[in-house]
Amino acid sequence: MREIKATEITKTVSTLCQEANFRLGEDVLSALKKALKTEKSPLGKEVLTQLIENAKVAKDERVALCQDCGTAVVFLEIGQEVHISGGDLNSAIEEGVRQGYDQGCLRKAMVKQPFSERINTRDNTPAVIHAEIVPGDKLKITVMPKGGGAENMSQLAMLLPNHGSQGIIEMAVKTVDEAGGNACPPLIIGVGVGGTADKAMLLAKKALLRTVGKPNADPEVAQLEKDILARVNELGIGPMGFGGSTTALAVHAEVMAAHIVSLPVAVNLQCHSARHKEAVL
Amino acid sequence: MNIISPIEEEIIEKLTVGTRVTISGVIYTARDAAHHRLIQALDKGEEPPFDLKGQTLYYMGPSPAPPGQVIGSAGPTTSQRMDKYTPQLLAAGVKAMIGKGNRSTEVREAIRKYKAVYLVTTGGAGALLARTIKRVEVIAYEELDTEAIRRLTVEDFPAIVANDIYGEDLFEQGKAEYKKA
Numbered sequence: 001m002r003e004i005k006a007t008e009i010t011k012t013v014s015t016l017c018q019e020a021n022f023r024l025g026e027d028v029l030s031a032l033k034k035a036l037k038t039e040k041s042p043l044g045k046e047v048l049t050q051l052i053e054n055a056k057v058a059k060d061e062r063v064a065l066c067q068d069c070g071t072a073v074v075f076l077e078i079g080q081e082v083h084i085s086g087g088d089l090n091s092a093i094e095e096g097v098r099q100g101y102d103q104g105c106l107r108k109a110m111v112k113q114p115f116s117e118r119i120n121t122r123d124n125t126p127a128v129i130h131a132e133i134v135p136g137d138k139l140k141i142t143v144m145p146k147g148g149g150a151e152n153m154s155q156l157a158m159l160l161p162n163h164g165s166q167g168i169i170e171m172a173v174k175t176v177d178e179a180g181g182n183a184c185p186p187l188i189i190g191v192g193v194g195g196t197a198d199k200a201m202l203l204a205k206k207a208l209l210r211t212v213g214k215p216n217a218d219p220e221v222a223q224l225e226k227d228i229l230a231r232v233n234e235l236g237i238g239p240m241g242f243g244g245s246t247t248a249l250a251v252h253a254e255v256m257a258a259h260i261v262s263l264p265v266a267v268n269l270q271c272h273s274a275r276h277k278e279a280v281l
Numbered sequence: 282m283n284i285i286s287p288i289e290e291e292i293i294e295k296l297t298v299g300t301r302v303t304i305s306g307v308i309y310t311a312r313d314a315a316h317h318r319l320i321q322a323l324d325k326g327e328e329p330p331f332d333l334k335g336q337t338l339y340y341m342g343p344s345p346a347p348p349g350q351v352i353g354s355a356g357p358t359t360s361q362r363m364d365k366y367t368p369q370l371l372a373a374g375v376k377a378m379i380g381k382g383n384r385s386t387e388v389r390e391a392i393r394k395y396k397a398v399y400l401v402t403t404g405g406a407g408a409l410l411a412r413t414i415k416r417v418e419v420i421a422y423e424e425l426d427t428e429a430i431r432r433l434t435v436e437d438f439p440a441i442v443a444n445d446i447y448g449e450d451l452f453e454q455g456k457a458e459y460k461k462a
Contacts, residue, residue, distance in 0.1 A: 041459060043299070043441070050406045050439075058408040064344045064354035067407040067427075105353050107344035107427055118314075120426055149359050149381075149404065181452055182359045182382040184404040236460030240403055241382060242441070243455020273405040 006087030013096025044244030181241015
């Protein structure tokens with residue numbers, strides 16, 4: 001049994017919230033730079049240039065990449081040999097979000113009673129926490145500040161088995177087309193296939209954590225990703241919806257088994273400000 | 282094209298879809314909650330907290346200002362959520378809006394009718410856009426925090442005309458040009 005202090009978790013989450021909001025991942029930056037070379041629209045090129053410059057300003061001045069500093073989505077991989085001491089895990093994470101959003105001058109976006117009063121909780125809590133138990137004695141924490149614009153345009157479809165890969169492609173293309181400029185393209189498209197309604201969306205969200213453009217290890221899934229990307233980039237939506245050849249930077253799909261009557265497909269859209277940072281304790 | 286906000290009507294006539302502008306002068310921030318309150322005030326026949334006539338609204342709620350800065354990250358939010366309020370605000374005198382994403386048919390019609398303009402700027406470029414904001418004053422609804430109405434003084438704020446008084450639309454045009462059959 002290995003002991004990890006709750007205070008250490010709090011400190012780590014606080015740092016991750018800030019770093020994720022200040023520093024765009026190198027993989028995202030490379031994808032934007034690559035897109036700048038291939039984008040056909042002059043206006044699209046201007047947008048991509050601004051985004052690359054924005055990432056530099058945010059990093060140098062330690063100011064948020066985007067004023068929407070997101071819902072704090074926290075993924076945990078908890079080694080089964082780990083014992084957390086000095087407090088409970090969820091409270092330690094919430095406190096980390098609280099401290100990170102305060103210290104980093106990050107925007108607090110969470111409102112309680114979202115169907116009526118919509119009162120800001122003023123510290124960006126609660127976080128959305130996804131925890132899984134894994135072998136080992138480590139704790140891996142990933143913080144993904146998820147912007148509301150792209151999240152709002154995400155969709156779930158409970159397809160039927162005979163819809164097959166074509167059904168998945170059409171569903172993903174439709175989602176991106178309906179999102180248009182609202183989801184802040186160029187996008188990273190997370191696709192979750194299989195499981196149940198809830199599991200499919202979680203797979204789609206987790207797919208967004210993969211290094212941008214790295215294909216799925218399964219060649220059949222990698223082909224599906226490629227097919228969706230090609231179709232999406234034919235839509236003409238382009239950077240910020242101003243028209244262009246770069247509507248998405250990448251498609252990441254994750255697949256698991258499904259019930260004999262089901263083919264759940266979730267599409268979780270990620271704007272170009274694709275922020276996540278991780279640490280292993 | 283360099284333009285001054287509030288934007289004169291003869292300038293609005295020149296702002297056709299796709300025109301790149303840099304805006305200097307005064308603009309007001311207002312998002313969902315502030316729009317809701319502005320409309321409530323207008324419906325009750327009350328004076329809005331600032332004179333809407335001729336003004337420019339920016340759909341933006343900033344992140345808090347880091348020490349030594351006037352504002353934090355300050356990019357646009359999705360304009361569609363403001364669509365249901367917009368025709369009434371244009372009728373009350375608002376002349377320009379800055380946001381991201383396309384607008385409803387009703388808003389586009391109101392833009393033509395009231396001779397207004399809808400401008401877009403790059404979402405997710407809030408750190409960069411913040412550099413063009415020189416002065417910030419909260420003028421109403423302070424309790425709404427990031428959603429309060431702020432009077433911003435801007436210099437060379439970059440934007441593109443997305444809907445003009447002639448009924449054109451940047452998003453439709455752009456997509457049509459680059460869509461593959």
